[in-house]
Amino acid sequence: QKEVEQNSGPLSVPEGAIASLNCTYSDRGSQSFFWYRQYSGKSPELIMSIYSNGDKEDGRFTAQLNKASQYVSLLIRDSQPSDSATYLCAVNPIWDNTDKLIFGTGTRLQVFP
Amino acid sequence: DVKVTQSSRYLVKRTGEKVFLECVQDMDHENMFWYRQDPGLGLRLIYFSYDVKMKEKGDIPEGYSVSREKKERFSLILESASTNQTSMYLCASRNAGTGDTEAFFGQGTRLTVV
Numbered sequence: 001q002k003e004v005e006q007n008s009g010p011l012s013v014p015e016g017a018i019a020s021l022n023c024t025y026s027d028r029g030s031q032s033f034f035w036y037r038q039y040s041g042k043s044p045e046l047i048m049s050i051y052s053n054g055d056k057e058d059g060r061f062t063a064q065l066n067k068a069s070q071y072v073s074l075l076i077r078d079s080q081p082s083d084s085a086t087y088l089c090a091v092n093p094i095w096d097n098t099d100k101l102i103f104g105t106g107t108r109l110q111v112f113p
Numbered sequence: 114d115v116k117v118t119q120s121s122r123y124l125v126k127r128t129g130e131k132v133f134l135e136c137v138q139d140m141d142h143e144n145m146f147w148y149r150q151d152p153g154l155g156l157r158l159i160y161f162s163y164d165v166k167m168k169e170k171g172d173i174p175e176g177y178s179v180s181r182e183k184k185e186r187f188s189l190i191l192e193s194a195s196t197n198q199t200s201m202y203l204c205a206s207r208n209a210g211t212g213d214t215e216a217f218f219g220q221g222t223r224l225t226v227v
Binding site for chain 1: 143144146148153154155156158161163169171203205207208209210215216218219220221
């Protein structure tokens, strides 16, 4: 089992819709979770971080964490064509007591006009 | 403005060459990382360093080595480049201790081995 799993997509949504991106992780003790956005040919940039169960909102973005189910998601409301990118889920596992981040393979989002 | 800078944006090297990829950060971060990114495989950790002269293997260290002589600089070395090392290489840095800090990435180096 991979440590961090994401559906590779592509996830296609119309402009103005809600895009829902999902991620599961295997280390039950993980404490820190991150969503990065990566445009084609560019490096990843942080969108959201979340550490506690529940929802965290920032503008059009909402991160949701459920530690019991080992599941973290990212909702993008009012999706725009400029949101078209690959979204990477990253987890700081606790089992090896380091600060490394383990990434999923990413979900490609396409927002069409 | 925080910054992680990789020495080259694009590199073309020949099979068997020794290749150095350099990364510098200006945030005084303890942790530095080298990932490679390939289509369908995501970011895979090659090596990371949590302090000067300290290093740990990631998931795919074979064929690579690293050097961290100064806190701000982390080098990835391909001892004898091979075509299967053609990839996008990403350096990142991250603060230590609390776990609730983001990693910052450099702009990436696209390496082609011919």
